[in-house]
Amino acid sequence: MSRSIRLLNLLQLLREYRYPVTAQVLAERLQISQRSVYRDIETLRDQGVNIDAAAGLGFQLKEDFLLPPMTLNETEIEAIFLALNWLNDIPDQAFKSASKAVLAKLNAVLPEHCQHLLEQTTLRSITAWLPVNEMLVEQVRLAIRQQVKITVDYADEQQRISSRVLWPFALGYFNDRIVLAAWCELRDGFRHFRIDRIQQLSLSQELYPQFKQQLFQQWWTQEVCRATTDKN
Incomplete structure (x- = not known):
């Protein structure tokens, strides 16, 4: 895993906790050493991310930090694609249009290897709907x-x-x-x-x-x- 992806994963993890979380918990969740957690925290701070540290309690993200969709993992991307594919099949024109728009936006911001995953996936939702207006x-x-x-x-x-x-x-x-x-x-x-x-x-x-x-x-x-x- 590249360090940039690791930093993004750390940010995402910090967002999940409403209260301070220890370096040990972060290290276990990310499967890295506590020393790496401390280094990555300092790197994020140097980049302007406001992370508070409380002695004996741990770290807490003090301001919401918007993460780009590129932090999605492969399973999450497949889940989104399957849901959008299902929406594109239901008898509701507005939802069909919305699903295509979301997929286009997703393709525009995902890294190249993730776009390739979307293009190559063979997951499909198949439903025969009764005809409706x-x-x-x-x-x-x-x-x-x-x-x-x-x-x-x-x-x-x-x-x-x-x-x-x-x-x-x-x-x-x-x-x-x-x-x-x-x-x-x-x-x-x-x-x-x-x-x-x-x-x-x-x-x-x-x-x-x-x-x-x-x-x-x-x-x-x-x-x-x-x-x-x-x-x-």
Whole structure:
């Protein structure tokens, strides 16, 4: 490992600790000697990094120091690529565009050997999604982001259509479908809606009366309790 990479790894490690960390712990995490840790700390200080030293406690990074993406290791790069590849495959045009943009930005700042890894990787995410209206998916995401009510015409398993006013708060991307979790005013409770069964959707300007995080927590607690009851 080159010394420059070692210095970057040391910086990244210091960022992980909110409180002082000893040279021994740093040495063990980086698999180098404590003497090397002391030398590298001094080198970073000479380069303007504000690292505080407290006797008996250790070292602490006093100011946030932005690390470039080149500190990613090979496994992290592959994980990001796989996630972006999955995003590029889902029926949501905005996410597809975003995944391509992130990949281009990543390529622009990664060192050459990492760019080569991205080009040569054969990791792929393969999912056969049920056909949906991609514009409708984006509208649902927008409604969740803005925490506004939506009105939908929804088809159940028997293809019966009902009109619902929903408070959308979460989207789940499952094996082949996208599922919306929402509070349904018609049923006065939490319900799940497959996006591919939504026939029409209209966004309102009306905020629903709870924060989406609160709705998500209430829904999650209900689902966990239900799963526990079913097991018993």
